[in-house]
Amino acid sequence: MTHNVAILGASGYTGAELVRLIATHPSLKIVGLSGNSKAGLHMAEVFPHLRHLDLPRLTTIDEMIFDDVEIVFCGLPHATSQQVIASLPQSVRVVDMSADFRLRDPADYEKWYGKPHAAPELQKTAVYGLTEFYRDQIKDARLVAGTGCNAATGQYALRPLIAAGAIDLDHIIIDLKAAVSGAGRALKENLLHAELSEGAHAYAVGGTHRHLGEFDQEFSAVAGRPVHVQFTPHLIPANRGILATTYVQGDASAIYDTLSVAYADEPFIKVLPMGQHPSIKHIRASNFCHIGVVADRVPGRVMVIAALDNLTKGSSGQALQNANLMLGLPETDGLMQAPVFP
Amino acid sequence: MTHNVAILGASGYTGAELVRLIATHPSLKIVGLSGNSKAGLHMAEVFPHLRHLDLPRLTTIDEMIFDDVEIVFCGLPHATSQQVIASLPQSVRVVDMSADFRLRDPADYEKWYGKPHAAPELQKTAVYGLTEFYRDQIKDARLVAGTGCNAATGQYALRPLIAAGAIDLDHIIIDLKAAVSGAGRALKENLLHAELSEGAHAYAVGGTHRHLGEFDQEFSAVAGRPVHVQFTPHLIPANRGILATTYVQGDASAIYDTLSVAYADEPFIKVLPMGQHPSIKHIRASNFCHIGVVADRVPGRVMVIAALDNLTKGSSGQALQNANLMLGLPETDGLMQAPVFP
Amino acid sequence: MTHNVAILGASGYTGAELVRLIATHPSLKIVGLSGNSKAGLHMAEVFPHLRHLDLPRLTTIDEMIFDDVEIVFCGLPHATSQQVIASLPQSVRVVDMSADFRLRDPADYEKWYGKPHAAPELQKTAVYGLTEFYRDQIKDARLVAGTGCNAATGQYALRPLIAAGAIDLDHIIIDLKAAVSGAGRALKENLLHAELSEGAHAYAVGGTHRHLGEFDQEFSAVAGRPVHVQFTPHLIPANRGILATTYVQGDASAIYDTLSVAYADEPFIKVLPMGQHPSIKHIRASNFCHIGVVADRVPGRVMVIAALDNLTKGSSGQALQNANLMLGLPETDGLMQAPVFP
Amino acid sequence: MTHNVAILGASGYTGAELVRLIATHPSLKIVGLSGNSKAGLHMAEVFPHLRHLDLPRLTTIDEMIFDDVEIVFCGLPHATSQQVIASLPQSVRVVDMSADFRLRDPADYEKWYGKPHAAPELQKTAVYGLTEFYRDQIKDARLVAGTGCNAATGQYALRPLIAAGAIDLDHIIIDLKAAVSGAGRALKENLLHAELSEGAHAYAVGGTHRHLGEFDQEFSAVAGRPVHVQFTPHLIPANRGILATTYVQGDASAIYDTLSVAYADEPFIKVLPMGQHPSIKHIRASNFCHIGVVADRVPGRVMVIAALDNLTKGSSGQALQNANLMLGLPETDGLMQAPVFP
Structure with a gap:
């Protein structure tokens, strides 16, 4: 069975890393890639190392269709993420890789990020994404907040x-x-x-x-x-x-x-x-x-x-591990690649 | 179906790279690893990045048992390889990653490597391992000579x-x-x-x-x-x-x-x-x-x-691609990992 | 005897390299440093590695006083240089490190740089700064055009x-x-x-x-x-x-x-x-x-x-060597530092 | 006035760094360079970056003549240094860059270096070379022990x-x-x-x-x-x-x-x-x-x-600064080169 996923902010490093990992994942399929400043380009033009993959063209977020998407990975900049995620249809589940939903207390968020949170209700529902310590909550979460690396x-x-x-x-x-x-x-x-x-x-x-x-x-x-x-x-x-x-x-x-x-x-x-x-x-x-x-x-x-x-276990690998949990898949799917040495 | 393979000279970079690639190969199983100077050690002691894998301990070549081995990958130094490979049982097929069997003409070998070849009869049987140009011969070869990177x-x-x-x-x-x-x-x-x-x-x-x-x-x-x-x-x-x-x-x-x-x-x-x-x-x-x-x-x-x-397509990846051919497996098995960037 | 020099565009790498070299030059004194976007700052704020030097504060080019300046080194971006140099008082001699005066033929300039030269009369007077081959002309030049590295x-x-x-x-x-x-x-x-x-x-x-x-x-x-x-x-x-x-x-x-x-x-x-x-x-x-x-x-x-x-012999070192020639100083003054290894 | 110096162990990094620094020193002259394993070679063969300098050929320590040498810099390996320095004529003053004379208490030396000191009497006379804190003692010392970087x-x-x-x-x-x-x-x-x-x-x-x-x-x-x-x-x-x-x-x-x-x-x-x-x-x-x-x-x-x-202020630069003190020279001679950036 194939699970459709989309990646917002795919023109950054965490987006590219996620594509790299999903490329050999047994059951995830990338059906949408957004990158507002690069909309219209092929991923190979933005990241030539992904040239061999058959990927959808980059779009704006507004152009993206979420109907068949189960999981949205969000690799957008801080502050942008909270607004975009708040506007996503309820039918999709979200794995955020930004800093926007990591702090549960709105006062803490304001203290560390310098302004009030734009989606405080959503913030309350987010599960902190440190997989090994929040496994049960992640399984059922709609929104998982990736941790800082x-x-x-x-x-x-x-x-x-x-x-x-x-x-x-x-x-x-x-x-x-x-x-x-x-x-x-x-x-x-x-x-x-x-x-x-x-x-x-x-x-x-x-x-x-x-x-x-x-x-x-x-x-x-x-x-x-x-x-x-x-x-x-x-x-x-x-x-x-x-x-x-x-x-x-x-x-x-x-x-x-x-x-x-x-x-x-x-x-x-x-x-x-x-x-x-x-x-x-x-x-x-x-x-x-x-x-x-x-x-x-x-x-x-x-x-x-x-x-x-930082890009794998500290960000995109963690995101994929959490998505596996959310989808009821083996937690290690797509993630057992050995480290590259030297 | 699982195919048993062994790697000689597993304590070098090409050996380690081969282990990395085989780690996610769907049907190859590493049953032997040699490294004469490191015999007795776990791979994790020689290459800590492979710590998570369940691998056999390093042995000397003499200690290695080839009975159930289908393919032997040979990552030994030049000159050593020809002697070791000549002594392997006929039942195993060999993918060499050294320089020893690349040149078909013994006179060429002597010219470039400075001494006569020690296994000239074996040399005649070797197939040059540039996969895309020797595919048919590689499929049936007993000995494939990996190319220079x-x-x-x-x-x-x-x-x-x-x-x-x-x-x-x-x-x-x-x-x-x-x-x-x-x-x-x-x-x-x-x-x-x-x-x-x-x-x-x-x-x-x-x-x-x-x-x-x-x-x-x-x-x-x-x-x-x-x-x-x-x-x-x-x-x-x-x-x-x-x-x-x-x-x-x-x-x-x-x-x-x-x-x-x-x-x-x-x-x-x-x-x-x-x-x-x-x-x-x-x-x-x-x-x-x-x-x-x-x-x-x-x-x-x-x-x-x-x-x-050089370590993947130029050496160990090429070796694995050739082994896939020799075993009748899909040529891309274990090799579709996307490039690592950045 | 001390010779006063100024550096325009001192907040770039060639400017900083020139300051590094002049720091141990026996007779040059830096009396002016410009860096329009960094005007008002100390060099130590822009280049902390120059912290130990007693240098003038960065100014805009307009603020700079050229009365006592013998040589102006110009490390400005291409295209900007020709306009700035054309406006300098005739009393100063100029060592340019940009590309603006390297090509003698205005048609060549337009071909390679995509627009007409803004100071074609000045261009005619410039000497190509490849020291070893233009030594005699450099000695008497008012404007020396540093070469591409x-x-x-x-x-x-x-x-x-x-x-x-x-x-x-x-x-x-x-x-x-x-x-x-x-x-x-x-x-x-x-x-x-x-x-x-x-x-x-x-x-x-x-x-x-x-x-x-x-x-x-x-x-x-x-x-x-x-x-x-x-x-x-x-x-x-x-x-x-x-x-x-x-x-x-x-x-x-x-x-x-x-x-x-x-x-x-x-x-x-x-x-x-x-x-x-x-x-x-x-x-x-x-x-x-x-x-x-x-x-x-x-x-x-x-x-x-x-x-x-590229930063020394290919640019700022060449510029200093040429300035030495123009001032009648030993050509090697300030330039005999041994290479840094490892 | 010129002061003659020699460098023992000139084929290592600290030796080469010292030559680099002395190359623009106003009054030191290198009259001897030893490097036992490279004896007979020119420095340009061991360190091509020093090619432009007129330096004595590398010799063994035994071949070196110390008659006119005022300061010997010693860049030999630990343990070797104490034996070599003990055998030097009393007429030369020594700046050691090894670890051999840093610890004043022989028991401390044995604890950290695993064997008794071979020249304990000499050890007592050594001054710890952290210039800023031992300046007065360094001026009059015969043997200065360079610190660990x-x-x-x-x-x-x-x-x-x-x-x-x-x-x-x-x-x-x-x-x-x-x-x-x-x-x-x-x-x-x-x-x-x-x-x-x-x-x-x-x-x-x-x-x-x-x-x-x-x-x-x-x-x-x-x-x-x-x-x-x-x-x-x-x-x-x-x-x-x-x-x-x-x-x-x-x-x-x-x-x-x-x-x-x-x-x-x-x-x-x-x-x-x-x-x-x-x-x-x-x-x-x-x-x-x-x-x-x-x-x-x-x-x-x-x-x-x-x-x-580590090679300059942490070792060879410190050694030169101490030698300047010992010779009554300005402490900064040969050492005012600005940092190299980028």
């Missing part, structure tokens, strides 16, 4: 530990190294090859990164009390991948055991043997997340390090 | 043109830009990141590159007279991909038409619209080859540019 | 050979690999790190690159007859450097001798031992140009390969 | 703060991102371009990195009590540069003021305006170190971020 990485490392009370909640540091495709295809000076290659620097330092809203929301909910992690993302000269080095306080063995148990049956989350730690090189272009635990020389200080691909 | 790229651009008499045989220049994984996992100073990144230089300049033996053999055979192209490979700071810019003399339209017709039904060879040309970025980690034709401002001068991934 | 690289490889009649004028191919900073700090999709890293492709294929106007003008003048080379530039994933692989027909030894003699006394042009060839890694961030000659396996076919840094 | 970066960020009691000594985390040239020219699999490019991972996690010996020694000495920082280095796909993100607890304004005052008169250490932070892109190939301070959203949590070039 940094927020996903940090949560995979820490969420089971906070839930289990295995670490000190007041001393959590997340030092994150992010590849550049997480910033999208935006024309910004600091994203130029000449500016980024051979460079490395922090950004949004001091607690201003919007993914902190997700950390605060989720970690506080899990802990049952406010948790405010210290989070510093860095841009590194690579295209794909996020490495989150987290510094926590607790018992290393207990931490390791907690993570091992939490992810024992997960198809995509792999806890490495104790003392080993991951590289973004080893999860590239895949839906896998590798997690390592290392004890410091000073007892009670522990590093938990997580790696995933 | 540079040799494949140049041939995809030029072979139909030489066969058709569409270009001047005495003025063919192949200026090739190769990513570094083609050199394998060898510990050489010039392959270090610090030496290669931000660098670019020619190598094997002046007609000394061994893949010239393949160009000479194949182009001369097709032309029915000796053809000696001028070939200069360059190393560029990238991991995967070969871009071959070929300079030929002929009629641009006739050249374009010849290539379009030659590859019209090929699943992996894509001729771009006239005047467009490819990037290695658009075929990365896939089995596709993109070819473009551009006329120069001076009539009669034409550029034919081809791009493929 | 690709045009410089190709000319260093071929100009003495054409002048000496050492190569066949009808079979000259220049296959050029260029790093990305040659495209400037422009916000273009193909210059993004995510698009360029791990990529390589040709551009302006077929004879449309504007630097062909310079090749045609200069090579034809030297040859005394029209010469139309075949020129294909490629973009490679590096920040600095141009490698020009040229394919010519002639006697390899004669070619080598011609180049060796031509550059014997040049401080910045180094001809490598016969058979060796250069890497852009070995001239990076310096004013040196390395040239190699290699004979092909087929007698009469020869490769001449040249490498230089 | 990571150790230098962390100390520039934190040392004044520990000395001033401005931060909590029990909660200091140093998350460091290091480019690959710090690992030298060693032929190791993880240093290959194919393995490192598009990768990022931690190493020596958990308190095993040898530079911790320096942190412990220096920070404890400054604090007057044991200080054991938590230190995690990461390898990123770049060639030059170290970015140290340090997480400390204290008052952000006091921290900023302490650093500003400490480095107010330093020619190479630049404290950025409050709230700004550095990039390795902006200090590349220079002797500058940029430091930024940012307050976290939670009062009392502060990030201090430092960037320097």
Whole structure:
């Protein structure tokens, strides 16, 4: 049986990544692709690497017909998404990859995004899309809010530990190294090859990164009390991948055991043997997340390090995994491609 | 139905790439992996990106049992391959990815590789593995000799043109830009990141590159007279991909038409619209080859540019495509993964 | 004695490179920096790597006072330059780094740049800035037109050979690999790190690159007859450097001798031992140009390969070398910094 | 007046970097270069980027004549250095760039380097080469021990703060991102371009990195009590540069003021305006170190971020700065080259 899907915002990186993954999915069929600024073009003109695929031409969103569409993936920019999704017919289910529906509290949204939410009623119905922790709700959701890619990485490392009370909640540091495709295809000076290659620097330092809203929301909910992690993302000269080095306080063995148990049956989350730690090189272009635990020389200080691909497990792969759940398909359909190395 | 395969030399890049591709193949099962220097290790210890797969442990070649193996892929170093393959039981069919069986004439082999061939009788039986041009012979072969990755790229651009008499045989220049994984996992100073990144230089300049033996053999055979192209490979700071810019003399339209017709039904060879040309970025980690034709401002001068991934279409993807043929499977099984971009 | 200089367009890469070089020049002093879109800012805000220097604040061109300025370096965009330079006081001498004054024939300019020149009288007075071949005229020039960076690289490889009649004028191919900073700090999709890293492709294929106007003008003048080379530039994933692989027909030894003699006394042009060839890694961030000659396996076919840094010897270093000449200073002042490796 | 110097271990990256810097030094002259495995070669054969310099041929250490040499720079591998330096004539003064003399306590040396020191008497006389903090002792030293490049970066960020009691000594985390040239020219699999490019991972996690010996020694000495920082280095796909993100607890304004005052008169250490932070892109190939301070959203949590070039300020530039001091020369001689950008 074939399930028809459409992708809004298909001319961005998350849209292209989704097409790449769906290309070998056994039962999804792409029947609509929108890209307002590129409407009328073939995908091969926008993304020549998709040349071999038989895909519908890009249209505007207004031109798109949703009658036979079961799932709409939405890869539109923040703020635009909430308006577009609010206008979609109720018959379609939505997997959003923007930031618009991640924060449940409208006040939180306004605090982190600087203006009131345009679809607050819809926001209430959205399910947070961190698959492994919201599986049951995602299955039945009409609207799933894809997580921030940094927020996903940090949560995979820490969420089971906070839930289990295995670490000190007041001393959590997340030092994150992010590849550049997480910033999208935006024309910004600091994203130029000449500016980024051979460079490395922090950004949004001091607690201003919007993914902190997700950390605060989720970690506080899990802990049952406010948790405010210290989070510093860095841009590194690579295209794909996020490495989150987290510094926590607790018992290393207990931490390791907690993570091992939490992810024992997960198809995509792999806890490495104790003392080993991951590289973004080893999860590239895949839906896998590798997690390592290392004890410091000073007892009670522990590093938990997580790696995933921001475009796959951190965004489009997560979206497809959630869509599989929503459609009652095997969760791993289209997602078992091995990482690309070297 | 499942077909059992084994990979010799699985601790190199071509071995790892083959495992990556077979991981999502519908009917191949890896039952043996050899890597003499890494015997006893799990693949996850040698290639952590393959951690999620259930694979046999690495063994020595001597320990390997070939009873139930239908196809052996051989990713061993040059010179070693001919000895190992000569000792394999006759019951297994072999897809070699080394250089050992590419040249049909023992004198040619000795000229380009500097010593006599150790298995000249076996050499006579080998079929040259450029799938699109040796398809029928590959189906029935016991031993298929994978082509050089540079040799494949140049041939995809030029072979139909030489066969058709569409270009001047005495003025063919192949200026090739190769990513570094083609050199394998060898510990050489010039392959270090610090030496290669931000660098670019020619190598094997002046007609000394061994893949010239393949160009000479194949182009001369097709032309029915000796053809000696001028070939200069360059190393560029990238991991995967070969871009071959070929300079030929002929009629641009006739050249374009010849290539379009030659590859019209090929699943992996894509001729771009006239005047467009490819990037290695658009075929990365896939089995596709993109070819473009551009006329120069001076009539009669034409550029034919081809791009493929040296590890996939140039080596392990080609090997798998050939194995599919040998087993009577759909030629595209396990190979339709879209290129990874960005 | 100190010579006052000003830089127009100091917020681009060539402007910043010039500041870097002048920072250790023994007798030049920067008294004015313009950058219209960044007027009012400190250079440290635009280029944090220049933070340690005591520099004038950026102004608009209109605000700049030229009274005490001896030399104005002009790093403005094409087309803008001709208007600005035409309006400068006659008392200042000008080293232009744009394309506006490279072509002597107004018809050529219009052909390659698509519109009539706005300052044709000024154009007549400009001296082509390829230092080693226009030294005497540069010394006395009021306006020196910096060459195209690709045009410089190709000319260093071929100009003495054409002048000496050492190569066949009808079979000259220049296959050029260029790093990305040659495209400037422009916000273009193909210059993004995510698009360029791990990529390589040709551009302006077929004879449309504007630097062909310079090749045609200069090579034809030297040859005394029209010469139309075949020129294909490629973009490679590096920040600095141009490698020009040229394919010519002639006697390899004669070619080598011609180049060796031509550059014997040049401080910045180094001809490598016969058979060796250069890497852009070995001239990076310096004013040196390395040239190699290699004979092909087929007698009469020869490769001449040249490498230089597009921002230094290909642009700002050339400009400073020319300014030194104009001011009667040692030509190497401020330019003897060794290449940065690795 | 000219000062003669020699470089032992000139075929490694720190040796080559030193030659690059000395090439434009006003009064140092290189009279000897050793490289045992490359003895007999010209530097241009080992490092083609130094082709334009008139340098002595490489010799073995045994062949080197030290009679007229004032300063010997030693870029030999660890363990080798202590034996070689112990055998040098007393007449020469030594700037060591290895790890051999960094730790004052022989027990510390044995703990971190796994065997007893071979020259413990010499070790006692060595001065730790962190120029800004050991200036007076360096001036008169016979043997200066160059610091670890990571150790230098962390100390520039934190040392004044520990000395001033401005931060909590029990909660200091140093998350460091290091480019690959710090690992030298060693032929190791993880240093290959194919393995490192598009990768990022931690190493020596958990308190095993040898530079911790320096942190412990220096920070404890400054604090007057044991200080054991938590230190995690990461390898990123770049060639030059170290970015140290340090997480400390204290008052952000006091921290900023302490650093500003400490480095107010330093020619190479630049404290950025409050709230700004550095990039390795902006200090590349220079002797500058940029430091930024940012307050976290939670009062009392502060990030201090430092960037320097491991080969220059972290090694060879530091060595030259120390040699200048030892010779009574201006400390900045040969070191004022601006960073290379882009």
